[in-house]
Amino acid sequence: VYLQTILCFAPAFLLNNILLAFVRNDNGPRLSMTAMLVSSFSNIILDYIFMFPLSMGIFGAAFATGLSPVISIAILLLHFKGRNQGFHLMRCKLEIRRLGRIMALGxxxxxxxxxxxxxxxxxxxxxxxxxxxxxxxxxxxxxxxxxxxxxxxxxxxxxxxxxxxxxxxxxxxxxxxxxxxxxxxxxxxxxxxxxxxxxxxxxxxxxxxxxxxxxxxxxxxxxxxxxxxxxxxxxxxxxxxxxxxxxxxxxxxxxxxxxxxxxxxxxxxxxxxxxxxxxxxxxxxxxxxxxxxxxxxxxxxxxxxxx
Structure with missing residues (x-):
């Protein structure tokens, strides 16, 4: 039950790690830290709420953990509403060489x-x-x-x-x-x-x-x-x-x-x-x-x- 629930949130975990790095590198270390702290404490609080008052058992524990990156992503997206960000989404061609270099560096x-x-x-x-x-x-x-x-x-x-x-x-x-x-x-x-x-x-x-x-x-x-x-x-x-x-x-x-x-x-x-x-x-x-x-x-x- 725990594994099945956590894997449903796998895309959120991956996207959260990527956004944290982008925001931190784009002169937003405070926002990155805020997102991490809020999501982590939310995980702890929701663990208690889902497992005990709501009696959701092991599913509740996994669900609380899965919501953690979702909360972090919601906070990190605030960075892209500002006018001073350097990183932003744009249309571009897929460059295999550049993609390979990025993967090699990581x-x-x-x-x-x-x-x-x-x-x-x-x-x-x-x-x-x-x-x-x-x-x-x-x-x-x-x-x-x-x-x-x-x-x-x-x-x-x-x-x-x-x-x-x-x-x-x-x-x-x-x-x-x-x-x-x-x-x-x-x-x-x-x-x-x-x-x-x-x-x-x-x-x-x-x-x-x-x-x-x-x-x-x-x-x-x-x-x-x-x-x-x-x-x-x-x-x-x-x-x-x-x-x-x-x-x-x-x-x-x-x-x-x-x-x-x-x-x-x-x-x-x-x-x-x-x-x-x-x-x-x-x-x-x-x-x-x-x-x-x-x-x-x-x-x-x-x-x-x-x-």
Whole structure:
């Protein structure tokens, strides 16, 4: 029921992501942020209304989530009523070359979004064979928190993208360099802050998802969080670097980082380390994989700044 309902809103999810990028790049970052905030809080409120007062069950939860991008689109359309917008609809011929270039520039972002799905599937299958349902539940806790952490770095990357694109297009190499420096420092700051919170509050976070008080689940989740989230010291910079390279037309480098993060390095690391160290190896695999990708990222960034 949930999947069928959500898929009915798939066009709205796609259009919302496109409009968010257009409005943000067209000097409308505040409106983009407003649309995101209003739609997100609407989702939370409508979840409660549909599931409890209206007793719509799982369909209500899915319907509330599906309405979220619709609300966001309604807000974003206000941008196109103004007189100062640069982007607008017009008749044009379909240019295959231009379409291909657009798709190539966005491919690294596509791979980045797929990375979470690939890692989620791989981790679940391997953990199921090692620790069963309790292990999968522990990873579920970590995956939920990791989604929030990844969103922080993704937001930093999206904020960097239009600024870096403009500087690069205008030939302001120093401006691109400064922006990349700010972005990397911001990523490091967030990585330290997130890891500090995880180390201090890991037991409390685990208990939120462990209403039955299962001791084994708590132990696995706490150990996993403290190991797994160390990988964000590397992952945060890689996510930001991917956006920077894409925004400055270094498509191949951005794509290489995204592919390595999603499967080329991560999947072999999970299989190898899980065999050697069981559950500890599973948590370590994310750190090791992101560390190896980080080395590649540093090489690309050094070459980028020298050019």
């Amino acid at each position: 491919f690294s972002s596509l791979i980045g979004e797929l990375a979470s799905a690939i890692s989620l599937l791989t981790f679940n299958l391997i953990i199921l064979g090692i620790s069963g349902n309790i292990g999968v539940a522990a990873y579920g806790i970590i995956a939920n928190i990791a989604l929030v952490a990844t969103s922080v770095f993704t937001g930093t990357a999206q904020g960097l993208q239009p600024l870096a694109s403009r500087c690069y297009g205008q030939g302001e190499r120093e401006g691109v360099g400064r922006l990349s420096g700010y972005a990397v420092k911001t990523a490091v700051f967030f990585a330290v802050a997130i890891y500090a919170v995880i180390c201090i509050f890991a037991p409390a976070i685990a208990s939120i998802f462990n209403s039955e008080g299962n001791r084994r689940l708590s132990e696995l989740a706490v150990e996993g969080m403290r190991i797994y989230f160390a990988g964000y010291f590397f992952a945060g910079i890689s996510i930001v670097a991917t956006a920077l390279l894409s925004a400055t037309a270094h498509v191949n480098k951005a794509m290489a980082i995204a592919l390595c993060r999603s499967c080329v390095i991560l999947v072999p690391c999970v299989f190898l380390l899980s065999r050697l160290f069981k559950m500890t190896g599973v948590w370590l695999s994310f750190v090791v994989a992101e560390g190896l990708v980080f080395v590649l990222t540093v090489v690309f960034l050094v070459r980028f700044r020298r050019r």
